[in-house]
Amino acid sequence: MEMSPEPVGETVPEPSVRPTSDETAVPLPVPLPAPMPGEPPVGLRVARVPVSGMYVALTFDDGPSPATTPQALEILRRNGAHGTFFVTGANASRHQALLARMAAEGHEIGVHSWTHAQLTRCSAAKVDHEIADTAEVICRATGQAPKLMRPPYGATNAALNKRMMADYGLRTILWDVDTLDWRHPGVQRVIDTAVGKARPGSIILVHDIHASTIAALEGIVQGLQARGFKLVTVSQLIALSRSGAEPPATSPAALPAAEPAAPEQLLPPAESSGAASIGAPPAVAAPTGVGEAELTGAAEGGAGIRGEQKAD
DSSP states (O other): OOOOOOOSSOOOOOOSOOOOHHHHHSOOSSOOOOOOTTOOSSOOEESBOOOSSSEEEEEEESOOOTTTHHHHHHHHHHTTOOEEEEEOHHHHHHOHHHHHHHHHTTOEEEEOOSSOOOGGGSOHHHHHIIIIIHHHHHHHHHSOOOOEEOOGGGOOOHHHHHHHHHHHOOEEEOOSEEOOGGGOOOHHHHHHHHHHHOOTTBEEEEETTOHHHHHHHHHHHHHHHHTTOEEEOHHHHHHHHHHOSOOOOOOTTTOOOOOOBOOOOOOOOOOSSSSOOOOOOOOOOOOOOOOGGGGGTTTTTOOOOOSSOOOO
């Protein structure tokens, strides 16, 4: 269903970094995902997944950054953990080797728009550029079509969630644990928030473009593991909610299909990390509580979810 432009607010400028004409001409390794036939109009957004075991998903927004993302990948590798990276097209198009490394090491990659635009204020054509062009870069870099997207600022609504699935085969993923790392509250506070607030099935939000977050990352991973949690990808977490079984061994080809989620966060001030600057976030409604009902689409009509400003 086409979305007409909303008259509220200013549209985000077109990306300053786009694939060159040569890049655009390169055929995709695999086609972008087709809409799932007969997909029910529920369960299109996920914030937390009801699972019976001690599993959580650690998610990273706004990268990749050549200065900080490799450090995040190394910390995950040496601790036997996996994550889900929601990348912007502007950064991903410039650092495709990092996307290839993520996929090769068993992490999941999702769409986070091209320019970090607030999609609920964009025209249908703008939304198409923000989502389809970013998905194309991911596909070209990894040979895998993305299955997930996270709306910048967590700003979404029922119509947008349905369009993401119908037009792009993407489920909307939000979060239930927000570390607010983009505010730079201090390494220990970020660790304490991520570890202390996690519950089975939690989706934890951090950003791999901030040096302060990287400084906290090992403490987050090891703290969660000390509590007995296993860190899996979002798609694996969703698969566990269906089967209750142990997740399959993580590999680029083994990632299960993703499903619904809930709200997201706002932009943090950009650091000199090598990633494209995101800028200040627009005003978005503060997040409300997110519960297990998200998985079934009970909260499907929600709008923007964050009361912060972050480069999410």
